[in-house]
Amino acid sequence: MKSVERVLKGDRLALARLLTQIENEDASGLEALSALYPHTGHAHRIGITGAPGTGKSSLVNRLALHLRQNGWSEQAEPEAETVAIVAVDPSSPFSGGAFLGDRIRMRDLYGDPGIFIRSMASRGALGGLARATVDMVEVLDAAGFAAILIETVGAGQAEVDIARMAHTVVVVDAPGLGDDVQAIKAGILEIADILVVNKADLPGAENTLRALQLVLELANTAQRTKPDAAARDVAPQPAWVPPVLPTVAIQGDGIVELAQAIHDHREHLDLSGEYAARERARVRTEMEELLRQQLLEGFLMHQPEGAFEAALELVLTKKKAPRQAVREMIEGKKR
Amino acid sequence: MTEKRLRILIAKPGLDGHDRGAKVIARALRDAGMEVIYTGLRQTPEMIAEAALQEDVNAVGLSILSGAHMALVPRLLELLEMQGQANVPVLIGGIIPDEDVPQLKKLGIKGIFGPGTSTDRVVESVRQAVQAAGAAQD
Numbered sequence: 001m002k003s004v005e006r007v008l009k010g011d012r013l014a015l016a017r018l019l020t021q022i023e024n025e026d027a028s029g030l031e032a033l034s035a036l037y038p039h040t041g042h043a044h045r046i047g048i049t050g051a052p053g054t055g056k057s058s059l060v061n062r063l064a065l066h067l068r069q070n071g072w073s074e075q076a077e078p079e080a081e082t083v084a085i086v087a088v089d090p091s092s093p094f095s096g097g098a099f100l101g102d103r104i105r106m107r108d109l110y111g112d113p114g115i116f117i118r119s120m121a122s123r124g125a126l127g128g129l130a131r132a133t134v135d136m137v138e139v140l141d142a143a144g145f146a147a148i149l150i151e152t153v154g155a156g157q158a159e160v161d162i163a164r165m166a167h168t169v170v171v172v173d174a175p176g177l178g179d180d181v182q183a184i185k186a187g188i189l190e191i192a193d194i195l196v197v198n199k200a201d202l203p204g205a206e207n208t209l210r211a212l213q214l215v216l217e218l219a220n221t222a223q224r225t226k227p228d229a230a231a232r233d234v235a236p237q238p239a240w241v242p243p244v245l246p247t248v249a250i251q252g253d254g255i256v257e258l259a260q261a262i263h264d265h266r267e268h269l270d271l272s273g274e275y276a277a278r279e280r281a282r283v284r285t286e287m288e289e290l291l292r293q294q295l296l297e298g299f300l301m302h303q304p305e306g307a308f309e310a311a312l313e314l315v316l317t318k319k320k321a322p323r324q325a326v327r328e329m330i331e332g333k334k335r
Numbered sequence: 336m337t338e339k340r341l342r343i344l345i346a347k348p349g350l351d352g353h354d355r356g357a358k359v360i361a362r363a364l365r366d367a368g369m370e371v372i373y374t375g376l377r378q379t380p381e382m383i384a385e386a387a388l389q390e391d392v393n394a395v396g397l398s399i400l401s402g403a404h405m406a407l408v409p410r411l412l413e414l415l416e417m418q419g420q421a422n423v424p425v426l427i428g429g430i431i432p433d434e435d436v437p438q439l440k441k442l443g444i445k446g447i448f449g450p451g452t453s454t455d456r457v458v459e460s461v462r463q464a465v466q467a468a469g470a471a472q473d
């Protein structure tokens with residue numbers, strides 16, 4: 001396990017190569033991940049999501065700089081945090097290739113050994129993207145980065161899944177993207193712990209802010225009054241109300257407040273017991289998925305050649321119901 | 336299920352402000368199924384080397400119009416070697432005077448493309464350079 005030791009010692013080339021192996025689901029990479037797992041669990045994972053062009057990369061750039069200089073909150077003696085960034089952009093559905101341009105906005109982060117930036121293409125696979133991203137984040141966590149910023153384009157289910165595995169989800173909107181609230185898809189608003197209206201220097205920012213605040217208020221009265229069973233049995237703690245923050249990423253305005261809000265949210269998660277509840281739910285889902293996938297693969301491997309295809313045919317021609325076909329496959333009946 | 340895709344860094348060192356050529360190449364590589372990490376304008380050799388390391392790329396493509404290649408290229412190659420990436424092929428596109436070509440090839444540059452080179456040729460050269468580097472490593 002040479003690569004594991006090198007990653008733990010802070011060898012950046014070993015880290016970069018392991019990330020590649022994991023992205024390719026290479027067997028030795030996944031083995032290394034298992035060896036690294038006991039070293040994970042220390043990083044604060046922050047998802048940054050939103051429509052293309054809202055300024056996510058520019059915000060990540062500023063936020064990372066701020067964390068390197070001042071840490072999370074304004075203190076007399078700032079404690080710098082190390083920061084890893086995973087920036088995911090869509091693959092081209094036609095060629096399978098990708099143009100990954102997030103680093104263009106992150107040039108201020110160059111030359112700092114406390115920062116590590118990795119670009120990643122979504123590669124089309126629906127569940128696979130979230131899976132690979134989580135695994136890469138685990139490795140960066142084990143490598144010792146205190147904050148991990150995960151930039152995704154808030155569009156599809158895969159991106160929502162990635163954002164969901166973060167501890168804190170920041171949803172970014174900006175004025176001038178058409179209908180203010182439409183710009184943020186309904187499912188994405190629901191997972192937001194913090195809302196940012198970036199490009200607050202542009203006309204229309206006030207309207208976007210107001211519109212989002214309104215939507216949130218409606219959602220709050222509807223939803224957040226319901227007690228959350230998992231979180232409630234720990235300590236009575238007021239529910240988290242997502243703040244709506246204006247920023248100007250290109251100038252750095254509002255970044256201090258954003259860092260503070262992320263810090264506050266993390267504190268809320270810890271105090272309310274929600275952190276433990278979220279982790280439990282996340283890991284449960286992950287294990288169930290792995291179990292399902294491996295049982296399926298193992299089962300199919302031991303089926304006679306073409307058995308599944310034959311059953312599929314029977315279902316497609318309506319001779320059998322899917323449930324029945326599956327049961328008979330499991331029972332090994334002749335069709 | 337598992338997909339290995341070539342990851343290529345395209346960088347634009349030097350002080351001139353045009354990256355149209357670099358973007359054309361980036362797009363051609365993407366359309367050929369590669370994952371292109373594009374870092375933007377005014378990259379120093381140090382910035383390029385750092386990106387090449389963090390992104391663990393299979394090759395680096397430079398677009399150089401400023402005429403500073405004889406200073407930039409040796410420095411970049413030196414940095415790549417120092418960080419353990421001597422095997423990562425480096426290719427150059429842009430305006431390179433004929434008399435510099437032998438020297439650059441001697442330094443280890445795997446491809447030099449003048450203005451008007453077809454993108455197909457560039458794509459093919461990148462593919463071959465990556466293959467050759469992989470074969471040399473095994």
Ligand SMILES: Nc1nc2c(ncn2[C@@H]2O[C@H](COP(=O)(O)OP(=O)(O)O)[C@@H](O)[C@H]2O)c(=O)[nH]1
Nearest residue numbers: 052053054055056057058105198199248249250
């Ligand atoms: N006016 C204005 N432009 C911004 C701001 N933040 C980012 N931009 C610009 O918006 C464009 C997209 O930014 P980028 O960070 O790449 O957005 P992403 O696609 O969400 O990652 C770039 O041209 C940025 O310079 C801002 O606060 N104000």
Ligand SMILES: [Mg+2]
Nearest residue numbers: 056057102151
């Ligand atoms: Mg971006």
